Amino acid sequence: MRMNRNLAQFRDIDRHRSSRSGSPQLQDEACLHFWKELVANWENRTEIVNYCVDVVEATMETKRQALAGQDPKLDENRRTASSLYTDEVKRNQMRNELTVEAIIRQRSLDGVDSSSPRSLTHAPGTGGILRTPAASITCQCFLAYSPRQNITTHL
Structure with missing residues (x-):
């Protein structure tokens, strides 16, 4: 899901909620x-690429055994x-795709981290997400861990 679509969806939810009560979170x-x-999405792409690598490696092993x-x-060989x-x-x-994925993840984390102000506070009950006290239209949160760590182990 794209970020602008995500924000639009939650803006609609906010309009619906605001008719009944405020929604500060x-x-x-x-x-x-x-x-x-x-x-x-990152996990799914990684799983698919790893599956493809495994299939190709199995095919390669079969061909190596046939050549042994x-x-x-001989022409066939x-x-x-x-x-x-x-x-x-x-x-x-396919392995290069995994390297590209790592670069994309790092840039995504760096982009969110650089757009977030330094005065972040921990938001309890959000699964390790940090937030700013003031809400804004851009998503100003980032994961509560070093970007160098594996993202799949923290959410």
Whole structure:
């Protein structure tokens, strides 16, 4: 879910709630919802890439076993060796995706951290989310841990 869509959804909820009672923690709810969705998307992408790497590695192992003890000059073995090289390239590309994911995560955390003021206070009951006392239209929260740590272990 995109951040602007998330904020619009919670703005609608706020309008509905405000007719009955005030909702001072709406910003916290929006931030928490946004982070949970973001982390879930990160985990799903990582799981998919790891699955693809595992499938390619299993295929490569089968091809290596087929080549073991065979004459490398036979046409069939040359095709298998060529296919094995192609699979290695695919595996490396997928592993590069994991590196790209790590960079995206770090930049996301840095972006939220840099947009948040230094006077943050802990918001109890928000699963480790920090918030500013003043609510604003931008999501000014970040996770209560060092960005260098693994995000999946904290939410």
